[in-house]
């Protein structure tokens with residue numbers, strides 16, 4: 001990467017490497033229920049270990065806000081980490097102080113250690129200078145492989161990069177390469193799909209995307225706000241009526257930027273927000289006063305699929321409907337599968353991200369075929385908004 005320091009530039013042999021990773025994993029009954037984030041960091045850990053570095057993992061878990069909470073201990077991640085790495089990982093009860101120093105001082109070249117949750121110290125989120133200095137005592141080099149935490153200027157995501165030689169890990173590098181290829185220098189036409197529940201959480205993102213893309217598909221509950229702003233009755237659907245002027249503003253900006261906004265032309269409506277509730281397909285001008293829109297209809301799906309055929313790049317965040325409740329998962333599923341096929345055929349570069357999006361694409365069996373699926377939530381959204389992420393900026397040349 002021309003603009004970032006990467007592992008290609010550093011000799012890590014016998015050095016203590018503070019490696020910031022994302023181990024904020026979903027848990028069920030005390031066990032890791034999805035280890036994707038571990039899989040993503042394996043190449044960096046293995047490379048550093050193979051090159052003879054002493055690998056010291058730093059990570060946060062949950063939101064303990066400076067308290068030592070047993071339920072937020074990284075110790076519970078240790079078995080899964082050891083299993084995926086296929087090696088023993090030494091654990092330190094604290095990320096600073098004597099227990100961290102003892103573990104780090106006895107670590108041999110090539111070995112791996114995990115330090116306890118950085119957020120057990122409130123100074124982590126405050127990006128406190130003396131806490132950064134305490135962390136830095138255990139490292140010669142800082143490597144950041146946690147893109148998903150890079151939108152936070154915390155001690156272990158940003159501060160350390162200013163006091164130690166700092167490099168992007170392989171997962172961070174891959175993520176940025178994929179994302180930059182999608183919006184910084186993409187193959188055109190570019191289509192963005194933005195779905196999900198609310199416009200209010202994605203306003204800045206829409207403003208940025210109308211300037212960067214040729215087609216912007218607005219889907220999910222958000223589409224109701226846009227339809228309503230254009231005088232369509234959306235019945236009892238999720239709709240942010242107070243945002244009508246904002247929605248009209250986005251539409252005007254899109255016209256000015258030559259970006260075509262695609263809204264649903266038909267929808268799936270129901271009277272109850274529950275799985276398998278009786279439903280029907282209506283055009284958007286036929287939504288009843290007691291109807292709830294929970295998905296897009298077949299004409300809307302065909303409309304998006306036709307545009308996809310002519311596009312070279314797709315950026316996707318947010319589902320087309322209430323995908324957790326079948327049959328309201330169909331729009332998301334069918335469009336995801338079309339995008340997956342175009343990607344497999346080499347006609348489309350497809351990038352998706354955001355928590356619900358990953359779940360929706362996996363449910364559709366399409367995530368594997370996408371060119372890149374980001375596991376980041378907030379960081380992916382901030383990147384879509386066109387913001388500079390502090391954790392990334394700190395690694396720039």
Ligand code: AMP
Pocket residue numbers: 195196197198201219220221222238293294295317318319320321322323324354356357
């Ligand atoms: P977000 O986190 O903003 O990406 O929103 C994802 C959520 O939006 C999912 O839980 C979906 O069930 C929900 N959603 C999508 N479309 C609709 C809709 N038409 N009505 C209500 N919820 C929706």
